Amino acid sequence: MPEREDGLLGSRQTKLNRLRERGVDPYPPRFRRTADAAAAIAAFEAAEPVEPAPGVEFRIAHPDAAVETPQHSLAGRIMSMRVMGRAAFLDLRDGSGTVQAMLRQNLLGEDYDLLKDLDLGDFLGVTGPMLRTRTGQVSIEAHTLTLLAKGMRPLPEKWHGLRDVEIRYRQRYLDLIADPEIMTAFAQRSRVISGIRRFLDGRGFLEVDTPILVPVAAGAHARPFDTHHNALNQRLYLRIATELYLKRLIVGGFDKVYELGRVFRNEGIDQDHNPEFTLLESYEAYADYHQVMEMVESMISTVAMEVRGTMQIPYGEEVIDFTPPWPRLQLKDELYRRSGVDLDAYPEDAALVRKAADLGLEVGPRESRGRLIDKLVSTFIEPNLVQPTFLLDYPEVMSPLAKAKPGLPGYVERFEAFAAGMEIANSYTELNDPAVQRARFEEQESIRQLYQDEEVDRLDEDFLTALEYGMPPTGGLGVGIDRLAMLLTGQASIRDVLLFPQMRRLGAGANMDEQDIQD
RNA sequence: GGGCCGUUAGCUCAGCUGGUAGAGCACCGGACUUUUAAUCCGGGUGUCGUGGGUUCGAUCCCCACACGGCCCA
Numbered sequence: 252m253p254e255r256e257d258g259l260l261g262s263r264q265t266k267l268n269r270l271r272e273r274g275v276d277p278y279p280p281r282f283r284r285t286a287d288a289a290a291a292i293a294a295f296e297a298a299e300p301v302e303p304a305p306g307v308e309f310r311i312a313h314p315d316a317a318v319e320t321p322q323h324s325l326a327g328r329i330m331s332m333r334v335m336g337r338a339a340f341l342d343l344r345d346g347s348g349t350v351q352a353m354l355r356q357n358l359l360g361e362d363y364d365l366l367k368d369l370d371l372g373d374f375l376g377v378t379g380p381m382l383r384t385r386t387g388q389v390s391i392e393a394h395t396l397t398l399l400a401k402g403m404r405p406l407p408e409k410w411h412g413l414r415d416v417e418i419r420y421r422q423r424y425l426d427l428i429a430d431p432e433i434m435t436a437f438a439q440r441s442r443v444i445s446g447i448r449r450f451l452d453g454r455g456f457l458e459v460d461t462p463i464l465v466p467v468a469a470g471a472h473a474r475p476f477d478t479h480h481n482a483l484n485q486r487l488y489l490r491i492a493t494e495l496y497l498k499r500l501i502v503g504g505f506d507k508v509y510e511l512g513r514v515f516r517n518e519g520i521d522q523d524h525n526p527e528f529t530l531l532e533s534y535e536a537y538a539d540y541h542q543v544m545e546m547v548e549s550m551i552s553t554v555a556m557e558v559r560g561t562m563q564i565p566y567g568e569e570v571i572d573f574t575p576p577w578p579r580l581q582l583k584d585e586l587y588r589r590s591g592v593d594l595d596a597y598p599e600d601a602a603l604v605r606k607a608a609d610l611g612l613e614v615g616p617r618e619s620r621g622r623l624i625d626k627l628v629s630t631f632i633e634p635n636l637v638q639p640t641f642l643l644d645y646p647e648v649m650s651p652l653a654k655a656k657p658g659l660p661g662y663v664e665r666f667e668a669f670a671a672g673m674e675i676a677n678s679y680t681e682l683n684d685p686a687v688q689r690a691r692f693e694e695q696e697s698i699r700q701l702y703q704d705e706e707v708d709r710l711d712e713d714f715l716t717a718l719e720y721g722m723p724p725t726g727g728l729g730v731g732i733d734r735l736a737m738l739l740t741g742q743a744s745i746r747d748v749l750l751f752p753q754m755r756r757l758g759a760g761a762n763m764d765e766q767d768i769q770d
Numbered sequence: 771g772g773g774c775c776g777u778u779a780g781c782u783c784a785g786c787u788g789g790u791a792g793a794g795c796a797c798c799g800g801a802c803u804u805u806u807a808a809u810c811c812g813g814g815u816g817u818c819g820u821g822g823g824u825u826c827g828a829u830c831c832c833c834a835c836a837c838g839g840c841c842c843a
Contacts, residue, residue, distance in 0.1 A: 338803035385804045408781035417838045
């Protein structure tokens with residue numbers, strides 16, 4: 252890169268060249284640590300002969316005295332440098348935390364010259380004894396220095412950090428370097444996921460992997476990404492759900508299965524949508540949606556307790572209390588209460604469209620009944636469901652995979668769970684009558700044709716074949732893990748729980764490939 | 771898809787009525803052997819997102835585009 256001739260990059264290049272001329276390998280293959288920063292500090296503090304009492308001066312190590320304490324080799328990224336002539340203090344950060352290294356020329360000799368060619372961001376190995384400095388800070392006293400990796404670009408500023416969200420998402424590593432709390436949030440996300448695994452494993456569920464590349468993108472109302480397999484000369488899709496494969500496994504005789512994996516939906520990007528996201532689906536034979544509801548309450552409250560140590564989690568202006576049981580509301584009743592719309596009073600789609608328009612909803616010409624009801628629910632009910640709540644018994648037209656609710660024609664045994672106005676779970680007593688399932692699929696296909704709506708479920712012939720062999724009564728569940736992670740880690744945007752959220756490619760004109768140009 | 775806002779030094783940000791840009795940190799040079807955003811002295815390192823237009827002159831006004839954010843759909 253020619254621009255490195257001068258400026259900030261250039262000064263680092265000059266230092267790199269100088270190091271090489273002096274025979275220093277700026278990228279050595281290894282450095283054996285004796286401990287990480289946190290462990291070395293903890294071990295030193297534990298081994299201190301006398302706990303320093305308040306107001307009592309700490310022992311100040313002399314070069315000779317220092318030899319008494321065990322030698323350590325510690326390593327990390329240089330996060331700050333306080334250089335004062337023939338002594339210097341460097342903060343070294345590794346994955347465990349930060350340790351201060353004290354460098355003194357009389358101890359390091361020629362090694363001390365390395366300091367001139369170090370920059371913030373470089374990785375450095377330090378060997379020497381641990382000690383407390385005059386101000387009481389546990390530090391490693393450098394007897395040798397080893398450059399482990401030269402950083403060629405300056406880090407974001409240490410005090411204000413990185414505010415530019417675009418850089419934060421595009422170059423997440425800088426975000427992580429600049430703000431350790433980001434790392435904490437992602438570590439919490441990871442614990443949410445491992446907590447779910449532990450919970451389900453503990454209940455006898457078997458984790459399975461089903462295809463991501465599928466011939467039919469079924470199991471949800473969503474538009475798929477498509478691709479092509481050359482050897483098979485077949486169009487394939489990225490899965491939009493794992494539902495139909497997991498049910499095949501229930502047919503096959505596994506009683507409790509789950510999959511925690513990425514699904515892909517070719518839709519817009521906003522605060523709670525990313526085109527790829529992590530979905531948990533579980534299926535339990537001989538269970539119904541009431542049992543699944545209890546499992547969801549138990550799972551999420553357990554995970555909240557594990558990750559946050561409490562079931563009351565602050566989120567925005569609210570405190571969300573995940574303590575079970577969560578209220579159960581009938582969708583039909585709740586919609587009537589909130590909007591005055593009695594769905595059963597509008598059996599004709601046209602009448603429902605007029606009613607929705609009267610209520611101020613913008614209703615396009617391509618709104619199917621299912622979409623319309625979804626819009627009513629998401630406008631009048633969902634924003635009000637701040638505390639964890641189950642919404643029960645959805646209209647059949649928007650739930651082609653759920654079993655009919657006895658005694659309530661036109662409705663199915665389905666619930667969705669909400670918290671902070673966001674949908675976090677979706678569950679059915681699964682439809683297992685193959686003839687009814689075929690009819691439901693065909694209804695969906697005709698809706699797709701009629702409304703030209705690509706976000707309608709698709710008929711999967713192979714799945715119907717599986718159902719024809721017989722599937723036991725089953726309770727199924729889907730949980731959006733990213734949204735759950737948002738709630739449990741207090742993040743307002745899905746991009747803050749995804750390490751690498753989807754972003755538009757920069758410089759569209761220059762970097763477009765042939766596929767893009769078609770669009 | 772529509773509306774509004776943003777894009778200035780490596781980072782965080784100022785920049786008046788149009789007259790070729792400035793601060794802190796970072797960086798560069800110097801002093802300093804116990805610092806904690808070290809301190810002190812000296813130095814501004816820039817394609818003002820991109821491309822057009824208006825103008826004697828544009829970071830500033832106009833248009834288009836790119837990327838991002840928020841709101842709406």
